[in-house]
Amino acid sequence: MGKVIIDGNSLTINDVVNVARKGYIVELSEDAILRVKKARELVDKFVENEKVVYGITTGFGKFSEMVISKEETRQLQKNLIMSHSCGVGKPLSEEVVRAVMLLRANALAKGNSGIRLSTLQTLIDMLNKGVHPIIPEKGSLGASGDLAPLSHMVLVLLGEGEAIYRGERLSGRDAMNKAGIQTVELTSKEGLALINGTQIMTAIGALAVYDAKQLMKIADISAALTIEALNGIIDAFDERVHKVRPHLGQIRTASNIRRLCENSQNITRQGEIRVQDAYTLRCIPQIHGASKDAIKYVEEKISIEINSATDNPLIFSDDEFVVSGGNFHGQPIALAMDFLGIALSEIANSSERRIERLVNPQLSGLPAFLAEKGGLNSGFMIAQYTAASLVSENKVLAHPASVDSIPSSANQEDHVSMGTIAARKARDILFNVQNVLAIEMIAASQAIDFNGSEKLGKGTRAAYNKIRENIAHVDKDRILYKDINKSFELISSGDILREVESYIGELE
Structure with missing residues (x-):
């Protein structure tokens, strides 16, 4: 079993994936332990001296002017958790919950929150022993x-x-008892330390951006299959074209297409069949590349956030200084998640147009809807409908959540980010894009069958063969959702990407 040591400063998105999906064990670093203890000593000192500090000896939000006695600080923290447990909707998936727990533990490990080491260790024990709280997905203003x-x-x-x-x-108590973990009685500052942060939106975002990076490579593979099926013009991917407009994502996408189609006998040169291809073929580097660059920006923001102190107040024990700031505000992640959703939506937009080009005989020169004995068989007619439906849904979901704000806590909190809504929308868009690409891959493979798969390039042949190992050619109408689901699994599991990269090396 792998292990991730957290110190509040060096967690990576890959670490998050390993803990969330692969069950890696989590441990605190020695430095983190010392920082947590030191910050806790300062909190205890403030409580003992009855120093007025937000969230430690005061109420919360609009109640920040209400001073709480040291005898009531334990009840204050318990009341906070109970009163704030107002989530609704379906539970977050277990992998997201695991990511949430990891990110909260890592933020606390920075030593700016004032939690007791024993309480932090309980959270880590829950993660390591597989106690996954039921967390409703809706109810955060971010x-x-x-x-x-x-x-x-x-x-x-x-x-x-x-x-x-x-x-x-199970009930929380039964789950903790079965796992052999002792429950906690919170004391001063601890409730606030555990819930004041951006870990829900960031956990969803971390997993989504990891998957988005992999999906962009799949998008290049899927597009390359369509290029092969439609005798696309390779000149548009010439390195010289992209060096004079040197956006990194564009350059890398063009390179991927050239490598995938290397040695292909299906691709053409300009003027051989036609002078130009339609934009969703010719402009793949520009479209996919722009989304790759956007995803890179999102990845940078997530990487910062997973190693940030997003608590309030923040404790700086070296200076014996406590300050009430605004690091809990989710705006950096809200904007990034909206950007991610928009960037992914464009990938499905272009993919669906390529599917239409594949199934439309006036555009492809192939049998209508890729059906043998068309009329008796509908072929891929309704598969394109499904892709169009998903693309239209994405257009609704891509409307930015971050432009909205509703004041809360009697207008004390008068601007909110809606970052968690943005993150959930981006995750939903990602799922839709995976399905659109799944449809394009099987439609392109069907089209390739009419021209002969023996002419494929090195990378596209590997992709085509992997598809055909799992999904047969459609010679007559059959239940297509099963094929779409198999194609989706090839994408989401990473199987098709690993297969292609085993032949041509890592895609960019």
Whole structure:
């Protein structure tokens, strides 16, 4: 079993994926342990001296003017978690919940939150032993952190709420007992330290951006298959074209297409069949490349956020200084997630237009809807409908969440990010794009069969062969959703990407 050591500063997106999906064990670094202890000592000192500090000896939000006695600080923290557990909707997936727990633990490990080491260790024990709180996906404004959903995570630490343990949905207390983990009684600052942060939106975002990077390579493979099927003109991908407009994503996409189609006898040169291809063939480097560059920006923002202190107030123990700031505000992630959704939507837009080109005999020169005995058979007619439906849904989902704001807490919190909504939308768009590409890949493979697969390039041949190992040629109408699901699995599992890269090396 792999291991990830967290220190609050060096976590990577790959680490998040390994913990969330592969069950890697999590441990605190020695430096993190020392920082956590030092910050906690300062919190205890403030409580003992009854120093007025937001969230430690005061109420929250609009109640920040209400001073709480040291005798009531424990009840204050418990009340915070119970009152803030207001999430609704379907539970987040277990992989997202695992990512949330990891990111919250890593933020606390920075030593700016004032949590007790024992409480932090309980959260890590839950992660390592597979106690996964039920966290409803809706209810966060993404500004005072992801307060409502993170409170559901903390409920289980207290023996409240619900959790999944070894595939069974249990009460929080039963899950903790079965895992052999002692529940926690929160003390001063701890409730706020656990829920004031952007870990829900960032966890969803980290997994989504990881998948988006892989999906962009799949998009190049899928597009290359269509180029092969339609005798596309390779000149548009000439390196010289892209060096004079040197956007990195564009250059890399053109290179990928050239490598995928290397040695192909299907591709043509300008003027051999036609002078120009339509934009969704000719402009693949420009379209895909722009999305790759956008995803790179999102990746940078997520990488910063997963190693950030997003608590309030923040504790700087070396200076014995506590300050109430705004690092909980999700705007950096909200904008990035909206950008990710828009960038991915464009990939499905262009893919669907290529599917239409494949199934339309007036554009492809191939049998109508790629059907043998058309009329008796409908072929891929309705598969294109499905792609069009997903693309239209994406256009709705791509409307930015971050442009909206509703004041909360009696207008104390008068601008919110809606970052968690943006992250969930980006994740939904990603799923739709995976399905559109799944349809393009099987449609392109069907089209290639009419011209002969023996003419394929080195990379496209590997992709085509992998598809045909799992999905047969459609010689007469059959239930197509099963084929689409198999194609989707080849994409989401990474199987087709690994197969292609084993032949031509890593795509960019």
